[in-house]
Amino acid sequence: MTxxxxxxxxxxxxxxxxxxxxxxxxxxxxxxLTARAGALAAAYPGRATVRRIGSSRGGEPLTLLTVGxxxxxxxxxxxxxxxxxxxxxxxALRIAEHLVSRECDDGPGAATWHLLLCLDPxxxxxxxxxxxxxxxxxxxxRRMFRPNFYEQPEWLHARSEAxxxxxxxxxxxxxxxxxxxxxxxxxxxxxxxxxxQLTRDLPGIARPLARSAAQLGIPVELSPFDAFFWPxxxxxVFDMPPPSRRDQFAVALSSSHASxxxxxxxxxxxxxxxxxxxxxxxxxxxASPHPDPRGAMAQASRTTERDAAFLAExxxxxxxRIPAHGMPLLLTVDEFLRSCPSLVDEWRPExxxxxxxxxxxxxxxxxxxxxxAARRLVLRTAGMLYQAVEAxxxxxxxxxxxxxxxxxxRCAAFEERCRPRWIxxxxxxxxxxxxxxxxxxxxxxxxxxxxxxxxxx
Numbered sequence: 074m075t076x077x078x079x080x081x082x083x084x085x086x087x088x089x090x091x092x093x094x095x096x097x098x099x100x101x102x103x104x105x106l107t108a109r110a111g112a113l114a115a116a117y118p119g120r121a122t123v124r125r126i127g128s129s130r131g132g133e134p135l136t137l138l139t140v141g142x143x144x145x146x147x148x149x150x151x152x153x154x155x156x157x158x159x160x161x162x163x164x165a166l167r168i169a170e171h172l173v174s175r176e177c178d179d180g181p182g183a184a185t186w187h188l189l190l191c192l193d194p195x196x197x198x199x200x201x202x203x204x205x206x207x208x209x210x211x212x213x214x215r216r217m218f219r220p221n222f223y224e225q226p227e228w229l230h231a232r233s234e235a236x237x238x239x240x241x242x243x244x245x246x247x248x249x250x251x252x253x254x255x256x257x258x259x260x261x262x263x264x265x266x267x268x269x270q271l272t273r274d275l276p277g278i279a280r281p282l283a284r285s286a287a288q289l290g291i292p293v294e295l296s297p298f299d300a301f302f303w304p305x306x307x308x309x310v311f312d313m314p315p316p317s318r319r320d321q322f323a324v325a326l327s328s329s330h331a332s333x334x335x336x337x338x339x340x341x342x343x344x345x346x347x348x349x350x351x352x353x354x355x356x357x358x359x360a361s362p363h364p365d366p367r368g369a370m371a372q373a374s375r376t377t378e379r380d381a382a383f384l385a386e387x388x389x390x391x392x393x394r395i396p397a398h399g400m401p402l403l404l405t406v407d408e409f410l411r412s413c414p415s416l417v418d419e420w421r422p423e424x425x426x427x428x429x430x431x432x433x434x435x436x437x438x439x440x441x442x443x444x445x446a447a448r449r450l451v452l453r454t455a456g457m458l459y460q461a462v463e464a465x466x467x468x469x470x471x472x473x474x475x476x477x478x479x480x481x482x483r484c485a486a487f488e489e490r491c492r493p494r495w496i497x498x499x500x501x502x503x504x505x506x507x508x509x510x511x512x513x514x515x516x517x518x519x520x521x522x523x524x525x526x527x528x529x530x
Contacts, residue, residue: 098497098498098499099204099205099206099498100159100160100162100163100204100498101159101162101163101166102197102198102201102204103133103162103191103194103197103198103201106136106162106165106166106190106191107134107136107190109166110123110136110138110166110169110188110190111123113138113166113169113170113173114138116173117173120140120141120142120172120173121138121139121140121169121172121173122138122139123136123137123138123139124136124137124139125137126189126243126246126247127239127240127242127243127246128239128243129193129194129195129239129240130195130238130239130240131194131195133194133195133198134194135189135191135192135194135240135243136189136190136191137187137188137189137190137247138165138166138169138187138188138190139185139186139187139188140168140169140172140173140185140186140188141172141183141184141185141186142185143183143184143185144183144184144185146183146184146185146254146517147184147185147186147187147251147252147253147254148184148185148186148187148253148254148255148256148257148513149187149189149247149248149251149253149255149256149257149337150164150165150168150186150187150188150189150256150257150259150509151189151192151244151256151257151258151259151333152164152165152188152189152190152191152192152259153190153191153192153193153194153197153259154192154193154225154226154227154258154259154260154333155193155196155219155225155227155260155261156193156195156196156197156199156200156218156219156220156225157196157200157217157218157219157263158259158260158261158262158263159197159200159204159261160259160260160261160349160351160498160501160502160505161191161259161260161261161505162190162191162197163498163501163502164259164349164502164505164506164509165188165189165190165259166188166190167502167503167506168186168188168506168509169186169188171506172186184254184513184517185251187247187251187253189244189247192226192227192240192244193220193225193226193240196218196219196220196224199218199401200216200217200218202216203215203216203217208351208495209484210352210452210484210487210488210493211480211481211484213263213351213456214452214453214455214456214480214484215456215459215460215480216456216460217453217456217457218401218402218405218457218460219405219453219457220401220404220405221401221404221405221407221408222408224238224401224404226238226240226241226244226333227241227258227332227333227334228241228331228332228333229241229245229331229332229333229336230331241333244333245333245336248333248336248337248340248342249337252337252340252342253337253340253342254341254342254343254516254517255342255343255344255345255512255513255516255517256334256337256342256343256344256345257344257345257346257347257509257512258333258334258344258345258346258347259347259349259505259509260346260347260348260349261348261349261350261351261501262297262348262349262350262351263350263351263352263449264350264351264352264354264445264449264487264491264493265292265294265297265348265350265352265353265354265357265442265445266286266291266292266293266294266297266309266350266353266354266357266358267282267286267291267292267293267294267309267347267348267349267350267504267508268282268293268294268297268300268309268310268311268348269282269309269310269311269345269346269347269348269508269512270299270300270303270311270312270313270329270334270345270346270348271310271311271312271313271343271344271345271346272313272329272334272335272338272342272343272344273338273342273343273344274306274312275310275343275345275512275515275516276306276515277515278307278310278345278508278511278512278515279306279307279308279309279310280307281507281508281511282307282308282309282310282508282511283308283309285503285504285507285508285511286309286504289496289500289503289504290353290494290496290500291349291350291353291496291500291504292350292353292354292355292357292358293308293309293358294309294348294357294358294438294442295308295309295357295358295359295360295436295438295439295442296436296438296439296442297311297348297442298442298443298445298446301439301442301443302314313329313330313334313335334346343512343516345508345509345512347505347508347509347512349496349501349502349504349505349508350496350501351495351496351501352491352493352494352495352496353493353494353496354441354445354491354492354493354494355492355494356437356438356441356491356492357438357441357442357445358438359436359437359438359441360436360437360438361436361437362434362435362436362437363435363436363437363439363440366422366432366433366435366439366440367422367432367433369440369444370420370421370422370425370432370440370443371421371422373420373443373444373447373448374417374418374420374421374422374447376447376448376451377413377416377417377420377447377450377451378413378417380451380455380479380483381409381410381413381417381451383479384406384409384410384451384454384455384458385410387458387462387472387475387476388403388406388407388410388458390472391461391462391465391469391472394465394468394469395461395462395464395465396464396465398464399460399461399464399465402457402458402460402461402464403457403458403461405453405454405457406454406457406458406461409450409453409454410454416447416450420443420447441490441491444490444491445491448483448486448487448490451483452480452483452484452487455476455479455480455483456480458476459473459476459477459480462476
């Protein structure tokens with residue numbers, strides 16, 4: 074598969090940022106995040122501190138880097154809420170390295186920044202196999218790991234306090250401790266564009282989002298799968314609807330209100346979920362009418378149904394042979410296979426009758442967003458099943474070879490459909506950094522009249 078590189082273009086952006094030399098050319102590992110945070114605290118003992126706020130299920134430390142101490146306001150940045158989205162840790166370090174370079178902590182932009190370097194270090198370590206590239210679909214999906222929904226610490230789905238994951242418990246305790254006026258959750262969508270989801274209004278955020286994205290060659294998503302039903306006050310910005318309104322497709326187990334995004338809402342916190350893509354798909358920003366949305370969604374439904382049947386049959390052939398260390402992979406595979414009938418039904422053209430204008434009014438961005446969601450689920454599932462089969466040893470060679478061919482074909486088809494461009498890690502980080510800075514300025518009441526945003530003092 075082609076190793077796509079970003080194509081720069083668009084107008085210049087005049088965000089007031091500092092030098093980017095500290096941004097690494099690749100994603101840092103969990104160990105590197107912790108080491109760099111410790112080195113930063115040692116180099117700036119009066120400005121930065123590191124502490125352990127808890128432990129993961131696997132015993133990994135949950136490391137908090139705190140910078141600043143002025144203004145009487147607190148900002149919480151949560152990196153690595155999803156195990157397969159490593160950009161946030163690098164962005165958190167980018168923020169910290171900028172903050173310690175400032176000469177003072179007072180003034181209208183002053184605040185204490187609490188940077189949780191990785192919410193799911195156990196899952197993140199399982200993704201370190203693909204971090205050094207090559208950055209291709211084929212390499213990525215064969216090595217990525219994303220835990221099943223009930224093992225993701227971002228969600229508050231437990232029925233009781235005792236059932237909370239330790240990572241979740243540590244995060245909500247931290248939220249209760251610092252009561253941030255702004256919380257930023259850092260995400261890295263694999264394919265698509267950038268967008269921001271909000272728990273409260275943040276007027277003006279669309280402009281700096283668009284400016285940064287244009288400079289760095291990153292498309293801004295018009296209708297991301299995660300926010301398909303949400304009101305949009307500006308391009309790429311989505312306000313979470315109240316609990317009484319439809320929040321997600323039925324296939325999505327998550328609910329925005331049952332999340333750590335909303336836990337600090339009672340404190341007046343605005344939470345911004347900031348997405349920066351690994352691969353850009355330019356059509357995700359195309360508002361022109363799709364020539365055949367009914368045909369496209371019918372094909373997506375049929376293809377997903379066919380691929381799920383193949384994966385279900387393959388999983389049954391090896392289920393009894395998968396060793397214990399492969400079971401987390403199988404749990405996620407089974408979760409997809411259980412939800413697939415709902416997804417297939419929702420993707421059928423007749424299911425879109427409730428949309429304003431019906432399916433016939435869908436634009437290219439909407440159709441591509443749903444197509445990406447369907448193909449992403451298939452490839453993630455196939456990739457994790459492939460890893461589980463690898464763990465079975467030589468006795469599962471025939472199954473592994475069938476899955477190998479399936480993955481090769483589906484990655485090629487996905488590439489052909491969405492025409493991905495790899496966004497260099499330093500550009501992913503810089504974009505996310507700028508959007509966080511803009512959110513800070515707007516939440517603090519410090520937006521500039523020209524729509525640019527100053528980085529925090």
